[in-house]
Amino acid sequence: xxxxxxxxxxxxxxxxxxxxxxxxxxxxxxxxxxxxxxxxxxxxxxxxxxxxxxxxxxxxxxxxxxxxxxxxxxxxxxxxxxxxxxxxxxxxxxxxxxxxxxxxxxxxxxxxxxxxxxxxxxxxxxxxxxxxxxxxxxxxxxxxxxxxxxxxxxxxxxxxxxxxxxxxxxxxxxxxxxxxxxxxxxxxxxxxxxxxxxxxxxxxxxxxxxxxxxxxxxxxxxxxxxxxxxxxxxxxxxxxxxxxxxxxxxxxxxxxxxxxxxxxxxxxxxxxxxxxxxxxxxxxxxxxxxxxxxxxxxxxxxxxxxxxxxxxxxxxxxxxxxxxxxxxxxxxxxxxxxxxxxxxxxxxxxxxxxxxxxxxxxxx
Ligand code: UD1
Ligand code: UDP
Numbered sequence: 614x615x616x617x618x619x620x621x622x623x624x625x626x627x628x629x630x631x632x633x634x635x636x637x638x639x640x641x642x643x644x645x646x647x648x649x650x651x652x653x654x655x656x657x658x659x660x661x662x663x664x665x666x667x668x669x670x671x672x673x674x675x676x677x678x679x680x681x682x683x684x685x686x687x688x689x690x691x692x693x694x695x696x697x698x699x700x701x702x703x704x705x706x707x708x709x710x711x712x713x714x715x716x717x718x719x720x721x722x723x724x725x726x727x728x729x730x731x732x733x734x735x736x737x738x739x740x741x742x743x744x745x746x747x748x749x750x751x752x753x754x755x756x757x758x759x760x761x762x763x764x765x766x767x768x769x770x771x772x773x774x775x776x777x778x779x780x781x782x783x784x785x786x787x788x789x790x791x792x793x794x795x796x797x798x799x800x801x802x803x804x805x806x807x808x809x810x811x812x813x814x815x816x817x818x819x820x821x822x823x824x825x826x827x828x829x830x831x832x833x834x835x836x837x838x839x840x841x842x843x844x845x846x847x848x849x850x851x852x853x854x855x856x857x858x859x860x861x862x863x864x865x866x867x868x869x870x871x872x873x874x875x876x877x878x879x880x881x882x883x884x885x886x887x888x889x890x891x892x893x894x895x896x897x898x899x900x901x902x903x904x905x906x907x908x909x910x911x912x913x914x915x916x917x918x919x920x921x922x923x924x925x926x927x928x929x930x931x932x933x934x935x936x937x938x939x940x941x942x943x944x945x946x947x948x949x950x951x952x953x954x955x956x957x958x959x960x961x962x963x964x965x966x967x968x969x970x971x972x973x974x975x976x977x
Contacts, residue, residue, distance in 0.1 A: 622652060624660070633972070655674075733760035734768060754776065789967065815889040850882065912928050
């Protein structure tokens with residue numbers, strides 16, 4: 614029997630780790646599974662735990678309103694040391710590139726506990742973009758014993774860096790496992806009814822490197838295009854970060870075809886994505902989900918660690934400058950050939966069975 618300690622703290626980690634928790638808990642003869650959340654996010658994390666009916670065994674509950682990277686790193690490092698000392702796991706599983714993942718993996722490394730990194734090998738090789746995530750994931754890969762790469766490209770990155778191939782398994786992305794359970798035919802939502810007859814645009818934005826003026830410029834571009842296209846309606850579930858909310862309200866308030874709403878539960882959000890005409894985002898997870906739904910995405914970032922979706926044709930990197938976003942967004946609304954070329958479903962991130970493969974590696 615192996616004791617596995619799964620740790621996560623933010624919305625996207627929770628969405629991608631809950632399927633794995635379920636898979637582990639479904640095999641009680643082989644694994645004792647302990648779930649620790651750091652609470653780096655609070656309400657946005659709790660929304661996901663509730664949607665997937667996962668109850669954490671430990672909760673560090675670290676979130677503060679104006680937390681910075683020092684707060685998160687030190688609170689997780691010290692809190693997770695205590696949890697690990699108590700639980701004495703055989704392996705700790707962390708996900709992706711958040712500061713929760715970095716600090717929890719560092720704590721495991723300091724205590725000589727084996728680490729499994731889910732979503733290993735994603736890279737931009739630009740430490741400033743996304744910041745600080747590119748640093749976090751490189752460090753976690755350096756100290757991990759199991760590298761669960763979602764794609765062949767991620768595996769190649771790890772091999773090129775000299776990582777031991779015996780540690781690497783290509784599993785697919787557990788986010789697609791989650792999506793398999795959330796999107797349903799005939800899903801009803803008040804926003805879907807509100808947008809009926811219009812092209813529905815879905816917006817999200819939260820990256821730290823875009824906070825302030827770059828984010829306001831993104832919003833100005835979106836508003837200008839929407840004003841020129843009366844057959845569009847947009848919904849933007851705003852991230853809880855007060856700096857994001859301030860920028861969004863400053864640029865987007867008072868425009869009735871664009872609704873600013875609270876973060877959506879993952880079931881509603883995935884089903885809304887599936888019914889959107891187009892998504893504008895700087896999110897990581899959405900870049901993985903949209904290709905399998907066949908919904909075009911304009912990625913409002915200068916770099917992406919998810920080139921597979923760009924190669925598949927569903928994602929387009931448009932940068933963060935106002936004029937670039939304005940031009941590309943308007944183009945996709947005006948040119949149906951360009952739109953149709955992006956609007957096809959492909960599945961570069963796996964078949965929805967990544968969790969099973971990860972668990973099989975842990976059994977071996
Ligand atoms: C974090 C991750 C980022 C990930 C993102 C997903 C780091 C450094 N960043 O960024 O990689 O893409 O989560 O969303 O790990 N807040 C709330 N309630 C919540 C969540 C957030 O009020 O449920 C507010 C708090 O004021 C908090 C702020 O949002 O201080 C920022 O949250 P934080 O986790 O520090 O950074 P994110 O930008 O969310
Ligand atoms: N998401 C959600 N509700 C929302 C916005 C996003 O459930 O209102 C989901 C989305 O489907 C994806 C994940 O949250 O699975 C992405 O989270 P986020 O953009 O915060 O983080 P990132 O992926 O950029 O790290």
